[in-house]
Amino acid sequence: MLRNRIAAAFAICVTGMLCLLSGCSSGDTYSVVAGNVIYCLDGEEESLESEAFSDAGGNPDKSIADCLALIEAGPSKRGHKKLLVDNVAIQNYNVENGNVTIDFSKEYLEMERPREVLARAGIVRSLMQIQGVVGVSFTVNGAPIRDSKGQEIGAMTSDTFIENAGRQLNTYSHSSINLYYASEDGKHLKKESRSIYYSSSKLLEWAVVERLILGPKAKGSRLAIPSNVQILSVSTSEGICYVNLDSAFQANILTVSSEVTLYSIVNSLVEDCNVSAVQFSINGESDVEFDEGLSLKKPFEADMSLVID
Numbered sequence: 636m637l638r639n640r641i642a643a644a645f646a647i648c649v650t651g652m653l654c655l656l657s658g659c660s661s662g663d664t665y666s667v668v669a670g671n672v673i674y675c676l677d678g679e680e681e682s683l684e685s686e687a688f689s690d691a692g693g694n695p696d697k698s699i700a701d702c703l704a705l706i707e708a709g710p711s712k713r714g715h716k717k718l719l720v721d722n723v724a725i726q727n728y729n730v731e732n733g734n735v736t737i738d739f740s741k742e743y744l745e746m747e748r749p750r751e752v753l754a755r756a757g758i759v760r761s762l763m764q765i766q767g768v769v770g771v772s773f774t775v776n777g778a779p780i781r782d783s784k785g786q787e788i789g790a791m792t793s794d795t796f797i798e799n800a801g802r803q804l805n806t807y808s809h810s811s812i813n814l815y816y817a818s819e820d821g822k823h824l825k826k827e828s829r830s831i832y833y834s835s836s837k838l839l840e841w842a843v844v845e846r847l848i849l850g851p852k853a854k855g856s857r858l859a860i861p862s863n864v865q866i867l868s869v870s871t872s873e874g875i876c877y878v879n880l881d882s883a884f885q886a887n888i889l890t891v892s893s894e895v896t897l898y899s900i901v902n903s904l905v906e907d908c909n910v911s912a913v914q915f916s917i918n919g920e921s922d923v924e925f926d927e928g929l930s931l932k933k934p935f936e937a938d939m940s941l942v943i944d
Contacts, residue, residue, distance in 0.1 A: 816859050
């Protein structure tokens with residue numbers, strides 16, 4: 636049984652840590668790999684915390700078992716809480732070509748969404764520190780977990796939970812969104828569905844524009860917005876989303892139509908963020924022309940006529 640396997644690994648792990656603390660030396664004793672931690676929750680269950688993880692580093696399968704055992708057992712520091720609620724069990728796991736698939740009991744699907752996202756982030760980030768692990772997938776009773784739109788979430792890495800600037804997120808929001816990128820000919824828009832995680836300190840509107848600037852993942856689409864564009868501010872009031880970009884946006888150096896660039900943002904925000912229109916500004920000024928006399932003075936509503944399959 637997996638529980639016995641994990642329990643045994645946990646007992647060995649605890650013994651090893653006790654030996655470390657007492658100064659004993661043994662061939663079975665763990666040595667600390669610098670930087671390895673196990674993630675857990677803070678006392679309010681609103682963000683991730685971490686505790687040191689002693690890992691020999693020589694046997695990935697054993698390291699994975701130890702890591703999962705500690706996650707199930709819960710943190711040792713007062714004020715920290717377990718990633719998983721008590722009735723959620725890790726039923727099994729397997730490793731294939733560095734990809735770890737963890738199977739949970741059905742109670743996993745009953746976790747509240749914010750807690751589930753944090754738990755997933757903590758488990759993935761814990762396991763990705765282990766040498767040889769290249770990705771982590773979750774299943775429940777053998778079925779892959781899915782996002783709110785029914786799409787399989789698939790393999791995750793530490794990068795899944797990192798902001799574009801490289802800072803790891805400790806508080807997350809999750810959303811399933813539709814992004815509109817330029818078609819290969821630059822004359823139309825193509826939809827790409829995504830399941831994203833983003834900093835809880837930012838609006839979803841910011842995250843949407845951010846990912847449009849980063850570019851598509853699907854074949855047959857390309858950037859509609861220059862990758863050097865900087866977001867200066869994003870806010871929403873009374874159904875209008877106000878997007879303030881720097882002058883790199885106005886330069887419009889891409890070989891796509893002006894309408895494709897603008898409606899890449901407008902269509903994505905209107906569909907994903909419960910807004911009715913988008914008001915653009917360049918360096919804080921909206922009474923400017925974008926390209927070929929196209930004024931940004933008034934808000935833009937969505938135009939789905941540009942979208943092709």
